[in-house]
Amino acid sequence: MSHFTFSHRSMKFQAGIFAILDEKKRQLQKEGRTIYNLSVGTPDFPTPPHVTQAVSEAAKDPVNYKYSLTDRPFLLDAVKGFYQRRFSVELEDDEIMTISGSQEGMAHIALALCDPGDIVLVPNPGYPIFSIGPQLCAAIAETYDLLPDKGYLPDLEAIPDDIADRAKYILVSYPLNPVCAAADDEFYIHLIEWAVKHDIIVIHDNAYSDIIYGGRIGKSFLSYPGAKQIGVEFYSLSKSYNMTGARTSLVVGNRDIVKVFRDVRSQFDYGMFLPLQYGIAAALNGPQDSVRKQCADYEERMKTLCGSLRRIGWDVPDSEGTMFVWAPLPSGYSDSTAFTMELMEKSGVIVTPGASFGTLGEGYVRMALVLPPEKMKAAAEAIRLSNIL
Ligand SMILES: Cc1ncc(COP(=O)(O)O)c(C=O)c1O
Structure with missing residues (x-):
């Protein structure tokens, strides 16, 4: 125990359930048990070779080790071309900014948009940084x-008018981690009308537009009329191009928001490492067939896992998108953390308790689609043999 007094804020970020899961996993591995780790959303697919080549070529040149300070024209051109081809969205240079991953961007954007005590609207359940970001700058995360x-x-109409009028921004994200639902055009059109009425900024986290199933097409929030007037989108390269460790993402959209965010970020960031700027450009300019193939592979994994679980009596719905499955607890269970521990102990299958994504995540567990179909079948078989159902 340290004798120092640290911030109250720091108390919120103790390792909690993931440290316990990790400890338990190590123990099972020591016992020689077979583990199926579906807890963490780290893709096992390779980064496209043209991306690794662009990064490694650029990394050989000492000039690329200087502070970059800005996003280079070649990168901005790549983003504009990509958004045009992929989403039919026209962007200008000052509507684009790189960030060190969407996680970092969402941790910091409230610093640019909110004062302490301001309200931000975030989903429950939702990806944790959506609510932690505003809290880091003493804004208040109200959940919907x-x-x-x-x-x-x-249900936007269920948000009281006085909250909606006071809120600085609403964070939305589809396909959504952890619930694996996609949104249709009607939703975005209505969201924009509602946001204009309440003069509220929309932030759309588009981490999974390239991992979407059932013939759905992943879109950009900015492709809807009026979106750019009221919001920005985070587009991460992490999952689409398997670059999670490179920390490469973009904020695109409303130029005033991009500018204020850039001004704040420039206080703690001196620009993206140039080899990574080359890597982003290579990913966005290059062939996209691996992105489409990988989406089909994720869908096959999802269908295999959900189908196998349903066959053994666990009623898990197919996902509409994301690299996850959102499973209601089997009957007889109500505590997602206790169920996760028991499942791990009895079957070797590691999942994430739904309670880590908000109060409405209780009663569910999340499984990441990070193993090939045969292993998904084997995981379901291990669950069957464990008699936990
Ligand atoms: C919804 C969502 N947003 C953002 C991220 C983080 O993306 P990045 O690697 O760009 O920080 C993730 C990663 O799992 C995610 O699921």
Whole structure:
């Protein structure tokens, strides 16, 4: 125990459940048990070779080790070309900024948009940084409910007018981690009308537009009329191009928001490492067939896992998108953390308790699609043999 007194804020970030899961995993591995780790969303697919080549070529040149300070024209051109081809969205240079991963961007954007005590609207359940980001700058994260019988879409009219009028921004993200739901055009059109009415900024986290199933097309929030007037989108290269460790993402959209965010970020960041700027450009300019193939592979994994679980009596719905499956607890269980520990102990299958994504995540567990179909079948078989159902 340290004798120093640290910030109250720091108390919120103790390792918690993941440290316990990790410890338990190590123990099972020591016992020689077979582990199926579906807890962490780290892709096992390779980074496209043209990306690794661009990064490594650029990394050989000492000139690329200087502070970059800005996003280079070749990178901005790549982003503009990509958004045009992929989403039919026209962008200008001052509507684009690189960030060191969407996680970093979402941790910091509230510093640019909010004062202490301001309200931000975030989904429950939702990816944790959505609510932690505002809290880091003493803004208040008010949650909006996402319910399965509403397709996990928010009921915007249920948000009281006084909250909506005071809120600085609403964070939305589809396909959404962890609930694996996608949103349709009607939702985005209505969201924009609602945001204009309440004069509220929209931030769309588009981490999974390239991992979407059932013939759906992953879109950009900016492709809807009026979006750029009121919001920005985070587009991460992490999952689409298997670059999670490179920390490469973009904020694109409303130029005033991009500018204020750039001004704040420039206080703690001197620009993206130039070899990574080359890597982003290579990914966005290059062939996209590996992105499409990988989406089909994720869909096969998802169908195999969900189908195998349903066959053994666990009623898990197919995902609409993301690299996850959102599974209601089997009957007889109500505590997602206790269930996760028991499942791991009895079957070797490691999942993430839904409670880590907000109060409405309780009663569910999340499984990451990070193993090939044969292993997914084997994981389901291990669950069957464990008699936990
Ligand atoms: C919804 C969502 N947003 C953002 C991220 C983080 O992306 P990045 O690697 O760009 O920080 C993840 C990663 O799992 C995610 O699921």
